[in-house]
Amino acid sequence: MDQPVFAKHVTLFASLEPMVLAEIRAAAHLRSTGAGALFFAEGEPASSFFVLETGSVKLTQVTPEGHQIVMRLLGPGDAFGGVAAFGGAVYPVGAEAVTDSAALEWPGSTMAMLMERHPRLAINAVRFVAERLYLLQEQFRQLATERVERRVARALLRLVEQAGRRIESGVLIDLPLSRDDIAQMTGTTLYTVSRIISRFEAEGLLEGGRQRMVIRNSQGLLNIADDIP
Amino acid sequence: MDQPVFAKHVTLFASLEPMVLAEIRAAAHLRSTGAGALFFAEGEPASSFFVLETGSVKLTQVTPEGHQIVMRLLGPGDAFGGVAAFGGAVYPVGAEAVTDSAALEWPGSTMAMLMERHPRLAINAVRFVAERLYLLQEQFRQLATERVERRVARALLRLVEQAGRRIESGVLIDLPLSRDDIAQMTGTTLYTVSRIISRFEAEGLLEGGRQRMVIRNSQGLLNIADDIP
DNA sequence: TCTCGAGTTTGCGCCGGAGCAAAGACGCCG
DNA sequence: CGGCGTCTTTGCTCCGGCGCAAACTCGAGA
Numbered sequence: 393m394d395q396p397v398f399a400k401h402v403t404l405f406a407s408l409e410p411m412v413l414a415e416i417r418a419a420a421h422l423r424s425t426g427a428g429a430l431f432f433a434e435g436e437p438a439s440s441f442f443v444l445e446t447g448s449v450k451l452t453q454v455t456p457e458g459h460q461i462v463m464r465l466l467g468p469g470d471a472f473g474g475v476a477a478f479g480g481a482v483y484p485v486g487a488e489a490v491t492d493s494a495a496l497e498w499p500g501s502t503m504a505m506l507m508e509r510h511p512r513l514a515i516n517a518v519r520f521v522a523e524r525l526y527l528l529q530e531q532f533r534q535l536a537t538e539r540v541e542r543r544v545a546r547a548l549l550r551l552v553e554q555a556g557r558r559i560e561s562g563v564l565i566d567l568p569l570s571r572d573d574i575a576q577m578t579g580t581t582l583y584t585v586s587r588i589i590s591r592f593e594a595e596g597l598l599e600g601g602r603q604r605m606v607i608r609n610s611q612g613l614l615n616i617a618d619d620i621p
Numbered sequence: 622m623d624q625p626v627f628a629k630h631v632t633l634f635a636s637l638e639p640m641v642l643a644e645i646r647a648a649a650h651l652r653s654t655g656a657g658a659l660f661f662a663e664g665e666p667a668s669s670f671f672v673l674e675t676g677s678v679k680l681t682q683v684t685p686e687g688h689q690i691v692m693r694l695l696g697p698g699d700a701f702g703g704v705a706a707f708g709g710a711v712y713p714v715g716a717e718a719v720t721d722s723a724a725l726e727w728p729g730s731t732m733a734m735l736m737e738r739h740p741r742l743a744i745n746a747v748r749f750v751a752e753r754l755y756l757l758q759e760q761f762r763q764l765a766t767e768r769v770e771r772r773v774a775r776a777l778l779r780l781v782e783q784a785g786r787r788i789e790s791g792v793l794i795d796l797p798l799s800r801d802d803i804a805q806m807t808g809t810t811l812y813t814v815s816r817i818i819s820r821f822e823a824e825g826l827l828e829g830g831r832q833r834m835v836i837r838n839s840q841g842l843l844n845i846a847d848d849i850p
Numbered sequence: 851t852c853t854c855g856a857g858t859t860t861g862c863g864c865c866g867g868a869g870c871a872a873a874g875a876c877g878c879c880g
Numbered sequence: 881c882g883g884c885g886t887c888t889t890t891g892c893t894c895c896g897g898c899g900c901a902a903a904c905t906c907g908a909g910a
Contacts, residue, residue, distance in 0.1 A: 518747050
């Protein structure tokens with residue numbers, strides 16, 4: 393391993409000199425959490441920035457009415473809490489471990505200091521947040537203009553990307569996600585998701601189960617996501 | 622005027638020393654555009670960062686199917702194009718002048734150089750983009766969980782904030798926005814917007830017109846936005 | 851192995867909102 | 881001052897998706 397795990401695929405740490413990377417790494421400590429537990433809660437004062445090492449985490453928001461929505465799903469190498477730690481006062485989302493997880497944690501003040509010392513890091517941070525903003529805009533547009541079936545197909549494809557594991561019968565989404573979770577990712581209800589997934593199953597696109605899915609024909613899903621009949 | 626216009630309310634330029642501000646200002650040049658014309662188009666290589674001096678601009682995206690959506694509306698002092706110029710390759714949105722407008726323009730490479738030299742500026746940039754991300758998340762959540770009437774009420778209130786001008790009969794939204802524009806801001810259709818606004822008008826909340834609205838009772842709108850009967 | 855409970859499916863009814871069509875109301879320009 | 885194009889309103893219809901209720905399924909733990 394020529395690069396430490398924490399620096400891989402993290403835009404934030406791209407093209408930094410090894411010495412700087414080592415300095416950054418030294419400022420972090422590892423924090424572990426069991427499935428279902430929180431790294432931090434929504435609305436809590438933002439204190440830290442994280443990079444997930446192992447496991448998976450979902451970032452959620454709760455509406456004033458109590459509906460929950462899932463903003464994003466994370467796997468190893470993904471960073472979170474950054475937006476808040478860099479800029480805001482409180483975490484705008486909560487971070488819940490979906491499976492047992494461990495993440496590197498940097499206090500926000502440390503990051504600020506590091507950025508002050510290494511402009512490159514700050515510039516990377518801009519890129520990092522900008523990237524996220526771009527993706528969210530994309531999702532926003534889809535939510536505004538596409539119907540539920542397409543959004544669900546897209547969500548499943550994204551899950552395949554992020555947590556797919558090849559098995560004999562197809563690609564297993566290796567995360568314990570319920571229908572309700574998928575509903576919260578796509579801005580709909582668990583009923584509608586269940587119906588849509590049943591339909592996909594009837595069409596042979598996938599194989600559903602209790603908090604479990606195996607995608608058999610991702611091309612078919614892609615056709616639905618891109619509205620090719 | 623103790624601060625130049627371009628530096629007011631722009632998170633990006635907060636708490637910089639006058640000398641640095643002057644250096645930044647010197648790197649910009651002013652660009653003017655008539656109503657309806659573009660500062661840049663969606664998908665165009667991202668080259669510049671802008672701060673609007675006068676007029677108003679809307680940032681739009683077009684779906685593959687050709688539906689347009691309005692991501693954001695800008696007034697004097699608002700920055701745009703930043704996300705792309707800092708991080709991305711192309712502009713993820715198009716910027717169209719709603720009224721005759723003028724904006725300061727910085728080439729992306731200049732900004733990168735300035736940030737390299739002044740870490741404070743880079744750190745501000747992170748805050749700036751983070752702030753935007755936060756607001757977009759908010760809107761995303763509302764789009765996912767709230768019904769159209771509430772979203773329209775919210776959009777109108779936002780417009781009052783941004784472009785409201787007190788007149789005898791209430792607060793005029795001082796921008797030529799059509800029903801369709803509002804539909805594109807709220808993820809719905811012009812028909813539905815028209816119906817909802819007619820209803821608001823019948824309830825005495827506002828006074829509609831051709832590309833024109835006067836809000837008479839913003840408290841009433843607030844109640845609808847926050848679902849208080 | 852049995853039981854319990856969380857997660858899932860499905861029937862049913864309702865309704866918010868989409869979308870077409872056509873009529874109306876402005877405001878602008880000749 | 882008249883005509884035209886753009887924006888707006890409104891009737892009508894249709895249907896996607898919501899949400900309750902109830903049955904079912906499966907896995908975990910006793």
